Amino acid sequence: MRVKGLLHYGIEVPSLDVGESFYAAFGLETSERGNTVVVRCEGRDLDQTVLTEGPVKRLHHIAFAVEPHSLQEWQRHLEGLGVPLVDAPKELEGGLWLRDHEGNLVNLREDEPAPWRDFGTTDAQEVNFGDRVRRVDQARWLTAEEKPRPRRLGHMLIFSTDLAASERFYGHVLGLRTSDRVRSMATFMNSGPGDHHVFGFVPGTHPGLHHSSWEVADIDQIAMGARSMAEAGHADGWGLGRHTLGSNFFHYIKDPWGSWIEYSSDMDRITENWQANDWDCPPAVWSPRMPADFIVNHEEQPT
Secondary structure, X not given: OOOOEEEEEEEEEOOHHHHHHHHHHHOOEEEEEOOEEEEEOOOOOOOOEEEEEOOOOEEEEEEEEOOOOOHHXXXXXXXXXXXXXXXXXXXXXXXXXXXXXXXXXXXXXXXXXXXXXXXXXXXXXXXXXXXXXOXXXXXXXXXXXXXXXXXXXXXXXXXEOOHHXXXXXXXXXXXXXXXXXXXXXXXXXXXXXXXXXOEEEEEOXXXXXXXXXXXXXXXXXXXXXXXXXXXXXXXXXXXXEEEOOOOOEEEEEEOOOOOEEEEEEOOOEEOOOOOOOEEXXXXXXXXXXXXXXXXXXXXXXXX
């Protein structure tokens, strides 16, 4: 059995107001729902992040989509593997809940992923490259200053104390497939044809959120996002660059609690024919120097 894709993630934060302000500045829509703050992309009827209040920042849960009417089959699958179900958090009901091998809370939901908002001609412009001319009699600079409007949560990476064990759990239990690995540094996984990766792991001393990645139209929106976030007081980041595995353009911004959030564009797309490889490569083809604390888990270690 295989999950259909990543739906959303939840984090506990000391201040919902701080969290709401940060995600709104990033270009996302926020709203209150009971005792939570829900984060969505403009024009997309789907929760992408759920903020709950707690004493310290920590990863709360990860939600994956499964096929409609499949929860009973998933329950039998999990029971057959000896993976126990747990009670749903009181503020986030629905679906099946379990814990992975490191204690992370995982939610399987029959929610159908909403369609992505079409970038259209006002968001993504045609690019002229060599003799491939796609933009004629249009001054691109006049429309290049639009602030980013992420259209979807693309992927997330979490910290793992054992990359191989994490790959085994999410592969064997949830059916995610390995896309590629950077030896001893990162593992990337996919949910079938589509993005090169929707989930993955980097090494850490304890579990936690490393980063979430949000797709925007193009490199202009990445750069404009970096500038607007810096103007909003969030200048600590890494980018602009192009990644190796996944090949996407990126710019990361450190969130108020020490994790990272990424503007991303131009991700590799794969099919079932894709073959995973082990690589010895840097994280980026080109970029500024990676921050020294980029792979440091600032979440408090559970006691």
